[in-house]
Amino acid sequence: MSVLYVLQPNAILNKVHEAFHVALQQEDGTWKKQAVPAQTVEQVVLMGNPQITGDALCYALELGMPVHYLTSFGKYMGSALPGYSRNGQLRLAQYDLYHDRDRRLELVKAIVMAKIHNQHLILYRQKVKKNPLKQRKKDVKTQTTLDQVRGMEGLAAREYFAGLSSILEDQWGFKGRFRRPPTDPVNALLSFGYGLLRVQVTSAVHIAGLDPYIGYLHEVHHGQPAMVLDLMEEFRALVADSVVLSVINTREIQCNDFTESLGAYRLSDSARKTFIQAFERKMTDEFKHPIFDYRCTYRRAIELQARLLSRHLLEDIPYKPLMLR
């Protein structure tokens, strides 16, 4: 199963019988048609805004294939999702837990601890031995309210990004996490990575039949898909951050791949391709799952976590976030 990315803004994706045809404009202005075996595609990600015909869109949904829209910066815009599970019971259970103070707190703690654990792991792999994250992880356990847990998470995040900035060379000018707009190349890469990750988590949440807008760690307000953001926390460091560090360390992406406009940094087209390739390499990387004890890819792991959470909601199986060693 593969993922189809269309990066060219004036490409046209249409359907010819069972296959997709993508018309790409060449440098000399002519159009080249390329057939894509639609049946073996799992997801479509459209960046910039390539055209997709209604026919092709319906066919994708019929095959159970979500179509995600991203801006060329990698910011997540939205998705067209196939009519997956309409599991009413699960959603009721999801709302119940939202109002259940104690169980909710327990779940939020588990998520935050996993996040801090994974951040520690990334720093540890980069040989930042002295960092306070282990202590922060312990502290989370003793907190008694949601806001305190959130505060701990914020502190840990600040320390984590400080740790990252200490290992990146000065030329990158990374001083901490800044979003909207990313004020340096590394932040631009991070935002891009999180955008790509969010695509994966969104489809996992829909596959599991969860309501994306009811979350536990992230507050429910103005159309923020709190559940998606909650599930993402475990994977931010493991997937997106580690991809960013690896493309920087292997010099696949360098400082001159970026252009600045109005204080925001953006990637060049070729570097964007490189980054997506690195990201996909990561997503199809296999590791031994610590709970289920078999080899799985990160893409599969995200879906597993969403399913595990729905089992937690329905059958009270303890939710164990993904923590790697």
Add this chain to the structure above:
Amino acid sequence: MNTLFYLIIYDLPDSKAANKRRTRLHRLLSGYGKWTQYSVFECFLTAKQFVMLQHKIERLVKKEDSVRIYVLDAGAVKKTIAYGSEKPRQDETIIL
């Protein structure tokens, strides 16, 4: 998901009706795999996808046509020898 390698080769006679069927078959197979030679497709499919494809092929072809499908496992694919073209490989990502 476990996929197997399916090598699909077809030979349809040269008549007006068969030409039409050949084009249709080509477009059908384009949806499932890669067109590597004039009447050869290479597909990496799961069992379920293959059943769907098989069903569609069976509905399309007539008595005078010949379609052959070879099923190869990972070990056999690995031992493939290719001159002048790439060895079969499952695309994980398609970036256009």
